[in-house]
Amino acid sequence: MHNENEDWLVPKIDPSSIKHQKRKLQESSWQNIRIKIVTDFITGELDDDLKCKSIGQQISWRYGTITCTEEDFLNASRKANLLRTLDNVRIYLEKLLKVIPVSGPITMETSSSNSFTYSPKKSYTGYDLILPVVLRNFGSDSPLAMAGPTDYDSVYSRPISGIVYLNTKQIPYNTHSESTWQRWFFQVLIHEICHALGVTDSMFSWYHPYENSQPYNNLTCQLTIHKKSFTFLTTPYSHIFAKKRYGVETFSNGTHSCPSGIEIEDGGGYGTAGSHLEGRAFYSELMTGSSMSDASGPFERLTDAVMAILQDTGNYKCDWRYAQPLVWGNPESTIGGQPINDFATGPPSKVFPDHYMKKPNGDNLGATGFNFKTWGSWLPLKADSEISCPSQFINYQQYCGPARYEFYNPLKADFQYNKYIFDFINVTYPSNSCPDGQAILPGASEYGNVYDVCGTYKCNKYDSYTMNVTTFEKTTTITCNKSNVGQAFYYYIPASYGYVLRAAYCVHPEIFCRTVKLHEMNFVGDPLIQIRPLQDLIKTPTPTPSHTNTHLRRLNIKHNGSVNQATMTPNQIMERKESHLRCGSSLASLSV
Missing domain, CATH: 3.10.170.20 (Elastase; domain 1)
Known part of the structure; x- marks a missing residue:
């Protein structure tokens, strides 16, 4: 970088x-x-x-x-x-x-x-x-x-x-x-x-309460867990965000602790490290240090994480109607709406939900995104045994450190070395998106000459859902419920050479319906004072810090034309390489 x-x-x-x-x-x-x-x-x-x-x-x-x-x-x-x-x-x-x-x-x-x-x-x-x-x-x-x-x-x-x-x-x-x-x-x-x-980061030390110019003390906190160093922004709104997301008041390694907060990026070198949200924990947030969005449809979003930081500056009150929930790691996307245990600080291969990352030994995920709204491509994996440490190659510098087997790769499996900003998690590069009311099940093709399609869905609470996928003027109806999780349904999809048989795999209906609903919503009130946003109690929205009892509304996204079927290639991946002055001013750059 x-x-x-x-x-x-x-x-x-x-x-x-x-x-x-x-x-x-x-x-x-x-x-x-x-x-x-x-x-x-x-x-x-x-x-x-x-x-x-x-x-x-x-x-x-x-x-x-x-x-x-x-x-x-x-x-x-x-x-x-x-x-x-x-x-x-x-x-x-x-x-x-x-x-x-x-x-x-x-x-x-x-x-x-x-x-x-x-x-x-x-x-x-x-x-x-x-x-x-x-x-x-x-x-x-x-x-x-x-x-x-x-x-x-x-x-x-x-x-x-x-x-x-x-x-x-x-x-x-x-x-x-x-x-x-x-x-x-x-x-x-x-x-x-x-x-x-x-x-x-050049302005963190100037964050202050509303209408009080005296800066906060101890805005960040450092902690080593699983031999990985973490830095958290622990200012008031960031702390509230973390408590609601992770369900804990503090992060601890057994000896030392930090107030729970928003993790700050530690990778990418000067300018990227310290001034972005950690890619692993905030995948799909537009303020991470590397862009994962192609031009074929919406993926990245301004979320409650950055809204919390904007409010922590003490200089802005936010109208939450113009932000969207961060679906990645959201407790409301799980069965029962409960926090994901150790999501903030645990080894991803051990704590992330099964549909978040492609497993080196194979699974049914295909190129489908964690949100069931996107699909894309994969970069080649590299065997752990191929890495010679220490390394001067920036992709391996963190991997070659003490957290190699404690945090990044405890299974010593093949890993995605190009995603070092995202701590080597093996996720898709989304290059295709589904509009509101449509989704895509696990099993999507990663190949650019195979043209997968979205299907319209309808949820029956969290008990079941149906999806209708239409290809070649024929509609296949898929019904998924709690008893057929993992079942495959088959239909043909277009390819440059004709067609290919596609297997679509059922996801647990509560996980699927919670996830797609969160993805398609905008806030209508301050989620930092709201416990269960998916209860969807619509009230009159007001900006923070005024207290309302509002939740979320559906965002009706208009689009102009069909979904782009092109698959993103590695050289299209955009890395945000920032320039920041430690003296209190900054210049930031976004790179491809």
Whole structure:
């Protein structure tokens, strides 16, 4: 993984300038955030010395000397779609977040020779966050984007300005939003802007209670379990999230303990480690250190985990209607709705549910995802005996440590070495998705020339469900109940060479119905104060921290066309390689 640790010349938080204050504000003092996404560098109203202006031009900046090519220039249609996507991001974030408003102007100053230049200085009034977007040639397809804060509120240290860089080679040709079928670029932008909002280790030490600028003490806690080192964010909302998810007040190794909290990524090197949610524990959350989403449909999501962190900053109150449950590891996805024992700190091969990971010795999972809503491809496994330790190869550095057989691979089985950000768990790379009301059972094909299909489902409480799968104008009806778990049903699916016989295997109806229902829902209230979200008691939603007794609503996702059948190849896997400043500012990048 490429590490980025150059010190960008952006304003730093000066501890001596912070005057700690407590202010009791009326709820009406918090208002929806007003964001100005400055597109002048895209439209040409503002110039950028490091922007490609002609084919063959050479530009020297932090990524070296780079030659501009035809794909670095946006035609009118591509530019218009980009502007619409950026506006969709603005609208979404303005609905999602409330802040204490900025009363005066925000002045954007010259940043640095390595980034962009405002000349003359420019001020904006009536906004709470200013985000210029700058197009940049990175010399390759990676990174996709970069973002970070550039200035802060003098009382609460909330970022009030930032910068977003977009890789011109990776800007899509269509418009993305929170509800379009293809939304990966929208999610990339949300990921990066979340860093600019303060979801980064360089700002952890400035997290504080609402309306009190005094930072929390002891925000993180380290613990070694099964010879693996864990770091948890234990701020109040993160702690509540963990208690509800894992069912425990503390994590313990028998000698030492930590308050339960949200695990922070330890892999990927400088910039990725420390500023993302741990991939193993938060698979499918868009703030993990590596993207697992292809462009064929929705998979990654903004979940209650990141919402908890945003609230822990002390700078944002969240409208939960615009977030979705993290289904991975969710106690509400299990039989009886109970926490998965040791899910947070236990060896995955011993504690994860059977349908989460493909087993080296074979199973019926196929390429079906854990949520029964996606399917994709597998990368080759490697035998444990093939690994020579110690190793300089970043994929093996953690594996070669003391946790090798205690945590990562206690069975000494063949393992997925390419997923080191996800602690080597053998999960699918989702490249296909099912729309609401449809799902896919275990047994999906991983091959790109076999075109699997989703089926419509209907749950009879948690006792049984039926699924209708239609291929070649013939519908196969599958009925699964508690007595036929694992039973195979057969039907033909299309392939490039004609057709292939597909076996679909029944899943326990309570696991299946709970999982797909969670996947298709948005919150309507604060789940951190709610015990059983799947009871689905619909009330009038209000933003946190106001207390409501609401649960979840079904999210009606619209899509434009059929599900893409292409299988994602390894070189399409996006790794988020971030650049963060320890001084209190950060720039984050998303790579492919």
